[in-house]
Amino acid sequence: MNSRDRVLAALKGEAVDRPPVISVCQHATYEQMDELGAAWPEAHARGDKMAALAMGGFTMLGLDAVRVPFCQTHEAEALGAKIKDAGRTGVPSVEVHPYKIGDQPQFPDDFLERGRIPQLLQAVRILKENIGDQVIIIGGIVGPYTVATNLVGIDDMLRTSFKKPEKVVPFLELAEKAGTVLANALVEAGADVICVEDMMTSLDLVSPKIYRSLAAPYEKKQFSGINAPTIIHICGKLDAIMTDIAETGPSAISIEPVVDVKLALEEFSKKGIKMPLIGGVDPVRTLFSGTPEEVRREVEKALEDGFSMISPGCSVAPASPLENLLAIVDTVKEKK
Amino acid sequence: MEALAISNYDNIFKRYDLVSEGSGQGIMATAKDADLQKIMECVIEGETDDILGLVDEALTKLDPMVIINDALIKGMNEVSRLWDEGTYYLPQVILASDAMLAGIELCEKKMGKSMEKKGIVVTHTAEGDIHDLGQKIVNALLRANGYEVIDLGKDVPVDTVVNAVKQYKPVMVTGTALMTTTMTAFEKISNRLSAAGLEIPFVCGGGAVSEEYVTGYKLGVFGKDASQAPGMAADAVNGGTWQELREKYNG
Incomplete structure (x- = not known):
């Protein structure tokens, strides 16, 4: 099986020769930047550099998929947010939120021509042309609740979600549309799979009630509107909402190691849900601070626990050592 | 008075839709009299609209410090307990904090001065990090425990943190990182503070950092949980060094 067949089969819950190894969230590191001659901040803004750096996921890390972008700000920027550049070492972030609660936000007709979106689409085209016959290309978008949060700011988003939830609805509707339009443009440019990062719906931030009432319905709408398999990624301990997430209808769920995987799979099985789980490697304790041997043990445990695909549980910290990343793929291949 | 407090307690228990989300024990705190009880409830419920009128009314009868300690802070401590047991989530804590601070501001206005603080703590969320949520807690x-907080907010550049420590001379500085792509800023802050001779405990926490990482640089003390912060600040006020705090809370 080649990487493409392996990932697509795993996403459908079909048999594979070995579990695929991917990085659902960003996988660029400083070592890759040096080696590939493509570094941040250019690789956040220029399609050719973005593609060159993402290719490292395949050529240097041996992953079954590569992904772009490396940050989570494209939708917000195109919807009017002012973005702060973080130089060579970091990821761009939202500096000024374009709206406040009570505003009536509008979806711009030229959304796909705004900000760095044309460069992101260009990066996907380059990846497709160069390595698209060998590996899966993941296009990353940001989930509705998270984009909405980027539009109005986290404090007001959380306060209003709790007190006057109807007032965040216009932002959720806009955010869902923006993400879905971007996702389908990424698919058209060559992305095989869409990853939806909806990190603001972590239970570290919202309650299960807010997840169910304001996040899940828009995620569900988004997944049904995207013309490709989808992976949802949410950070943190999600035990209380794992079946709710599954019921929004992504192709697979990516989680951090703090989630009780066995419990989630049991709950799924009770409800007749067949949903592949992706993750298993702690990006901080193991990948960033640990040793290849610790990575190896964690990967082995993840396979035993029932992960269908192995991935870092969240964004790879860019200072993570290459040898730790390589240990993920090596371990899975040896276990085959 | 005691009986009144208990009957009020029953009311809140039923009334709070907030409680219905978790499987916790519900609200357990009661205040000393009916006015204080109502204010405390407002904090627990995060009723930022109603609290001002209630505090205003109570100030005609009660000492501002009594209102602060026995209603506003007491309510926030109950919120802290509900957070710890998993009944409350972040939005409730933010709203409760808003209500508490609005009430304290009114009381301070009445006193004509700020309440006496136990010490200053500078808090921030790492540069590039868009969630400053652990920090909110x-x-x-x-x-709620009587410290003055210099809140630098989210996405804070290293320079800003170092300058704030120079300016405010806090007993402790905290850093929160929730994104794995941003945590390395802490090491830079640690180096800069050390170089400037500002050797105060630098308590770091959040989903993106581990004890191994935080204790790998000078000044670093790993904060496993937000609820450890008041205890750490108390130790720092009492002269605890970063080494002593690390010894006590880590490893």
Whole structure:
């Protein structure tokens, strides 16, 4: 099986020769930047550099998929947010939120021509042309609740979600549309799979009630509107909402190691849900601070626990050592 | 008075839709009299609209410090307990903190001065990090325990943190990182503070950092949970060094 067949089969819950190894969230590191001659901040803004750096996921890390972008700000920027550049070492972030609660936000007709979106689409085209016959290309978008949060700011988003939830609805509707339009443009440019990062719906931030009432319905709408398999990624301990997430209808769920995987799979099985789980490697304790041997043990445990695909549980910290990343793929291949 | 408090307690228990989300024990705190009870409830419920009128009314009868300690801070401590047991989530804590701070501001206005603080703590969320949520909890709990919080907010450049420490001379500085792509800023802050001779405990926490990472640089003390912050601040006020705090809370 080649990487493409392996990932697509795993996403459908079909048999594979070995579990695929991917990085659902960003996988660029400083070592890759040096080696590939493509570094941040250019690789956040220029399609050719973005593609060159993402290719490292395949050529240097041996992953079954590569992904772009490396940050989570494209939708917000195109919807009017002012973005702060973080130089060579970091990821761009939202500096000024374009709206406040009570505003009536509008979806711009030229959304796909705004900000760095044309460069992101260009990066996907380059990846497709160069390595698209060998590996899966993941296009990353940001989930509705998270984009909405980027539009109005986290404090007001959380306060209003709790007190006057109807007032965040216009932002959720806009955010869902923006993400879905971007996702389908990424698919058209060559992305095989869409990853939806909806990190603001972590239970570290919202309650299960807010997840169910304001996040899940828009995620569900988004997944049904995207013309490709989808992976949802949410950070943190999600035990209380794992079946709710599954019921929004992504192709697979990516989680951090703090989630009780066995419990989630049991709950799924009770409800007749067949949903592949992706993750298993702690990006901080193991990948960033640990040793290849610790990575190896964690990967082995993840396979035993029932992960269908192995991935870092969240964004790879860019200072993570290459040898730790390589240990993920090596371990899975040896276990085959 | 005691009986009244208990009957009020029953009411809140039923009334709070907030409680219905979790499987916790519900609201357990009661205040000393009916006015204080109502104010405390407002904090627990995060009723930022109603609290001002109630505090205003109570100020005609009660000492501002009594209102602060026995209603506003007491309510926030109950919120902290509900957070710890998993009944409350972040939005409730933010709203409760808003209500508490609005009430304290009114009381301070009446006193003509700020309430006496136990010490200053500078808090921030790492540069590039868009969620400053762990920090919100830390701020609320420190304030509820009588500390002055210099809240630098989210996505804070290293320079800003170092300058704030120079300017405010806090007993402790905290850093929160939730994104794995941003945590390395802490090491830079640690180096800069050390170089400037500002050797105060630098308590770091959040989903993106581990004890191994935080204790790998000078000044670093790993904060496992936001609820540890007031205890750490108390130790720092009492002269605890970063080494002593690390010894006590880590490893």
